[in-house]
Amino acid sequence: MMYEDYMIKPYVSPDRDPKEGVKPVPKRNMEPLADGLLAGDIILLWRINFGTFTNESWYPKYFEYTYGIDGPSHLTQLVENGYAYEESAFNSLDHLNSSQKRAILKERGVKGLSKMKAADLDDALTKSLSEEELGQYFTVRGIALTRKGEEALANHQEIVDRHPKKKM
Known part of the structure; x- marks a missing residue:
């Protein structure tokens, strides 16, 4: 009921404890951007852009709790829609x-x-x-951005800017 007025309903993992006190996903994170992506997709592209993301990477809880997306399924969509691709074995060395x-x-x-x-x-x-x-020797494959993914990331820098960053 808390997401009744959301155009796109946030993803809630079937494994999530319903009694867990979680803040609602901000409505702006569930509003499609001009290119049809969500804020969570942009953050996923940003993570991929670091060059360390692979087909075996884990997904932080903020994808679900803050951005309302299922990271693995959204990665699949980003690949299918030409924003990212899985690297070859040689490129994944x-x-x-x-x-x-x-x-x-x-x-x-x-x-x-x-x-x-x-x-x-x-x-x-x-x-x-x-x-x-x-x-045949290993299954890990790097995930990289296509030109389309790089452009989407550049066009939505404000989403990356408001995402909390670790202090180094």
């Missing part, structure tokens, strides 16, 4: 550590691994495996 890369190369019979630095490991992987072969 920066999400693996050196030990994981060495293990792949060791299995492929590559020698001299102990002397290789990160860039050397990436180079050896590129020379030793095809995209398809590499993709």
